[in-house]
Amino acid sequence: xxxxxxxxxxxxxxxxxxxxxxxxxxxxxxxxxxxxxxxxxxxxxxxxxxxxxxxxxxxxxxxxxxxxxxxxxxxxxxxxxxxxxxxxxxxxxxxxxxxxxxxxxxxxxxxxxxxxxxxxxxxxxxxxxxxxxxxxxxxxxxxxxxxxxxxxxxxxxxxxxxxxxxxxxxxxxxxxxxxxxxxxxxxxxxxxxxxxxxxxxxxxxxxx
Numbered sequence: 001x002x003x004x005x006x007x008x009x010x011x012x013x014x015x016x017x018x019x020x021x022x023x024x025x026x027x028x029x030x031x032x033x034x035x036x037x038x039x040x041x042x043x044x045x046x047x048x049x050x051x052x053x054x055x056x057x058x059x060x061x062x063x064x065x066x067x068x069x070x071x072x073x074x075x076x077x078x079x080x081x082x083x084x085x086x087x088x089x090x091x092x093x094x095x096x097x098x099x100x101x102x103x104x105x106x107x108x109x110x111x112x113x114x115x116x117x118x119x120x121x122x123x124x125x126x127x128x129x130x131x132x133x134x135x136x137x138x139x140x141x142x143x144x145x146x147x148x149x150x151x152x153x154x155x156x157x158x159x160x161x162x163x164x165x166x167x168x169x170x171x172x173x174x175x176x177x178x179x180x181x182x183x184x185x186x187x188x189x190x191x192x193x194x195x196x197x198x199x200x201x202x203x204x205x206x207x208x
Contacts, residue, residue, distance in 0.1 A: 055135020080109020
């Protein structure tokens with residue numbers, strides 16, 4: 001169904017035309033159809049360039065110094081003392097040349113202390129660093145520019161609703177030090193008091 005389009009709607013037709021627009025939007029939403037209400041979306045801005053590359057690896061650190069070599073052998077021990085001479089044997093009988101008994105050998109002195117083999121190893125020098133310092137980070141690329149904002153859509157017509165009738169006036173409350181002035185005409189409300197030509201009258205409903 002075609003919806004009436006005009007720049008100057010009749011007041012009696014404006015509410016009906018607005019209802020037709022709302023029904024058309026609701027029907028299209030239930031069926032999966034998309035309405036473009038409002039202005040078109042602006043184009044997307046270009047992507048900014050990628051940031052800089054990683055810096056080069058630093059040079060390797062120097063090797064540690066080798067410790068001094070320990071001594072090859074310890075000091076040689078001292079020579080033992082010579083053994084004591086044994087006693088001379090008795091003289092042989094006359095006529096026969098006797099052979100004396102050879103004395104026992106002297107006690108051998110203790111052996112000297114042998115030096116430590118091999119000598120003590122010198123302390124190891126410190127290990128050099130194998131990884132150089134990290135290169136500086138490259139600069140961050142500039143941010144891409146923002147795309148232009150889309151055009152704002154036109155504002156729809158303002159709806160014109162009918163003003164409802166005024167409701168009846170409620171009963172007047174009773175409070176301390178309250179001056180009650182009854183109305184001069186019947187309010188048309190059951191139980192409401194009014195001034196009927198100087199006579200207080202309780203209304204029994206509309207027209208009384």
